[in-house]
Amino acid sequence: MYSTDQLKHISIDIRKKIVEITHSAKGGHIGGSLSSVDILVALYFSIMRYDPSDPSRPDRDRFIMSKGHSVEGLYCVLARAGYFPEALLSEYGKFDTVFYGHPTLKVPGIEMPTGSLGHGLSIAVGMALGAKRDKATSRIFVLMGDGEQAEGSIWEAAMAASHYKLDNLVAIIDNNNLQISGHIDSVMRLSSLRQKYEAFGWNVAEIDGHDFHQLIEAFNTAPWRPGMPNLIIAHTIKGRGVSFMENSASWHHKVLTDEDFERAIDELDRSEKEAV
Amino acid sequence: MTPPKISCRQSFSRALCNIAQKNKNIFVITSDSKSSATLENFERAYPNQFIEVGIAEQDAIGIGAGLAKSGKRVFVCGPASFYSSRCLDQVKVDVTYAHSDVKIVGISGGVSYGALGSTHHSLHDLAVMRTFPGLDIYLPCDNYQTATITELLANHSGPAYMRMGRNPVADVYTETSGVVFKPGKANMLHEGDDCTIIAAGEMVQPALGAAMLLEKEGIQARVLDFWSVKPLDVDAIAAAARETGLIITVEEHSIFGGLGAAVSEVVVQTVPVPMKILGFPDEWAPSGSSDELFEYYGFTSEKISDQIRSLVRHKR
Numbered sequence: 001m002y003s004t005d006q007l008k009h010i011s012i013d014i015r016k017k018i019v020e021i022t023h024s025a026k027g028g029h030i031g032g033s034l035s036s037v038d039i040l041v042a043l044y045f046s047i048m049r050y051d052p053s054d055p056s057r058p059d060r061d062r063f064i065m066s067k068g069h070s071v072e073g074l075y076c077v078l079a080r081a082g083y084f085p086e087a088l089l090s091e092y093g094k095f096d097t098v099f100y101g102h103p104t105l106k107v108p109g110i111e112m113p114t115g116s117l118g119h120g121l122s123i124a125v126g127m128a129l130g131a132k133r134d135k136a137t138s139r140i141f142v143l144m145g146d147g148e149q150a151e152g153s154i155w156e157a158a159m160a161a162s163h164y165k166l167d168n169l170v171a172i173i174d175n176n177n178l179q180i181s182g183h184i185d186s187v188m189r190l191s192s193l194r195q196k197y198e199a200f201g202w203n204v205a206e207i208d209g210h211d212f213h214q215l216i217e218a219f220n221t222a223p224w225r226p227g228m229p230n231l232i233i234a235h236t237i238k239g240r241g242v243s244f245m246e247n248s249a250s251w252h253h254k255v256l257t258d259e260d261f262e263r264a265i266d267e268l269d270r271s272e273k274e275a276v
Numbered sequence: 277m278t279p280p281k282i283s284c285r286q287s288f289s290r291a292l293c294n295i296a297q298k299n300k301n302i303f304v305i306t307s308d309s310k311s312s313a314t315l316e317n318f319e320r321a322y323p324n325q326f327i328e329v330g331i332a333e334q335d336a337i338g339i340g341a342g343l344a345k346s347g348k349r350v351f352v353c354g355p356a357s358f359y360s361s362r363c364l365d366q367v368k369v370d371v372t373y374a375h376s377d378v379k380i381v382g383i384s385g386g387v388s389y390g391a392l393g394s395t396h397h398s399l400h401d402l403a404v405m406r407t408f409p410g411l412d413i414y415l416p417c418d419n420y421q422t423a424t425i426t427e428l429l430a431n432h433s434g435p436a437y438m439r440m441g442r443n444p445v446a447d448v449y450t451e452t453s454g455v456v457f458k459p460g461k462a463n464m465l466h467e468g469d470d471c472t473i474i475a476a477g478e479m480v481q482p483a484l485g486a487a488m489l490l491e492k493e494g495i496q497a498r499v500l501d502f503w504s505v506k507p508l509d510v511d512a513i514a515a516a517a518r519e520t521g522l523i524i525t526v527e528e529h530s531i532f533g534g535l536g537a538a539v540s541e542v543v544v545q546t547v548p549v550p551m552k553i554l555g556f557p558d559e560w561a562p563s564g565s566s567d568e569l570f571e572y573y574g575f576t577s578e579k580i581s582d583q584i585r586s587l588v589r590h591k592r
Contacts, residue, residue: 058347104373105374105375111345112341112342112345112370112374113369113373113374114369115369116365116368116369118334119338119365119366119369119370121338122334122335122337122338122339122341122342122366122370123338123339123341123342123345123370124342125335125338125339125342126338126339126340126341126342126343126344126345126346127342127343127345127346128342129327129339129342129343130342130343130345130346130347130348131346133324133325134346152334153334153335153338153366156329156330156332156334156335157335157338157339159330159332159335160329160330160332160335160339163330164327
């Protein structure tokens with residue numbers, strides 16, 4: 001079990017890796033990957049039950065990356081978790097690699113292909129229902145974007161999750177308040193996200209999505225009320241960890257210049273030293 | 277010809293109940309469609325294997341894929357029209373791209389819903405479903421074939437789409453006919469070398485009727501039941517082109533993108549011969565029962581035989 005300090009180090013490492021692979025591939029969704037890194041690190045290195053040597057082990061917990069465009073972070077986390085060698089990540093962006101710009105089943109550890117938004121919650125509901133019907137103890141985690149909440153299919157799934165009392169389901173919204181066209185509320189107003197999910201019969205927690213104490217506490221204590229699905233609204237910063245990318249919609253999928261790359265790595269190196 | 281008894285959807289649900297009794301891995305999902313799919317008995321008998329999601333087709337497919345990835349063999353059952361358009365993105369990604377063990381059972385396909393109108397017709401489903409890699413497509417023509425294909429689906433892992441009609445249909449096959457249906461293998465119902473009629477689903481019966489009428493006039497039409505639209509029996513198409521020199525396709529589908537298109541794609545690339553595609557024209561259908569629409573658009577044995585007669589004469 002890692003300490004929160006160790007998790008912080010892992011997160012900085014993963015951020016550097018994300019910067020490296022998106023720079024060398026000259027593309028990728030860097031902003032959203034950086035905002036969701038800490039959530040993934042908490043799940044994969046402190047919370048979830050899985051076995052990289054047997055990715056389809058029936059009693060594993062499941063993770064669905066509904067915001068599939070943030071796959072670069074997931075690739076780096078899966079490599080670090082031992083699903084495949086980290087050296088393979090250099091193939092990201094090359095022709096005919098298994099590392100597409102969105103998750104696919106070709107990469108060990110990925111449960112479902114995603115990227116067309118609004119699908120992940122239904123899939124997670126199906127998995128949670130399957131576990132319930134089998135009386136299995138697996139928990140199902142699904143990470144969604146905040147912009148993604150405009151997809152109507154999410155609300156179909158939100159209804160089903162509470163109808164079937166899926167307390168083994170933990171949904172997380174990476175609430176960085178930005179989507180490709182700008183601020184979430186200016187594109188399609190999302191206010192009262194908490195009340196929306198509560199009205200659908202969910203138990204909702206709001207936390208700092210970059211604070212490992214809060215993340216681990218929330219994940220560890222779910223289900224917070226038996227018979228209710230769980231939603232964590234993780235308040236995050238798009239581009240987190242690289243100051244010139246933070247809170248900027250333009251870094252949704254901007255390509256790093258060599259200068260950007262040097263600055264980003266320098267800054268992450270400095271944060272690593274400061275974290276010691 | 278045996279008079280109509282029950283509909284294909286009833287044969288499907290009876291067969292699935294029998295299978296589910298032995299196989300606890302079989303799951304059914306409906307979207308407020310359990311009565312139209314005649315699955316009330318299934319729910320009563322196997323409540324732990326039944327899931328209702330409400331009027332939410334996108335969710336039904338997504339949940340089905342999630343269940344499938346948990347090791348279940350899932351039958352998602354509801355109107356063919358909605359499952360081939362409303363949730364097409366989920367069918368594409370969650371079922372076929374993810375190669376999930378989900379069988380999409382489109383009930384009341386084609387113009388089964390008759391006067392309910394084009395909102396409820398599925399004359400587009402083959403065109404869209406055909407383009408997804410790895411999705412098998414089956415159209416049973418009668419009760420026996422429906423039950424047999426249901427068995428086949430229950431014993432096969434991977435994505436599939438089965439489309440059937442709403443109303444009772446006359447038997448083409450009986451249990452004693454002993455036909456074994458293998459995916460990708462068309463079944464010859466009538467031999468002939470003057471032309472070939474290729475049909476699927478509930479158009480097989482009038483196609484066969486047309487061949488009988490033509491036979492009385494000395495025209496020998498080969499009749500092929502193309503219940504397996506994908507995988508497609510390419511060899512049977514090439515042989516029909518080579519041996520009969522004229523192919524007529526009959527389908528309860530748009531003339532664009534369906535069985536006729538699939539057959540013509542093979543014909544033009546193997547043994548090019550004249551073809552006629554009989555299907556629904558590029559217009560929204562008038563109001564009317566399915567039988568009235570079949571009459572209006574010429575899907576009766578008589579009208580199909582009229583079309584073929586002149587084509588055969590022209591060929592000679």
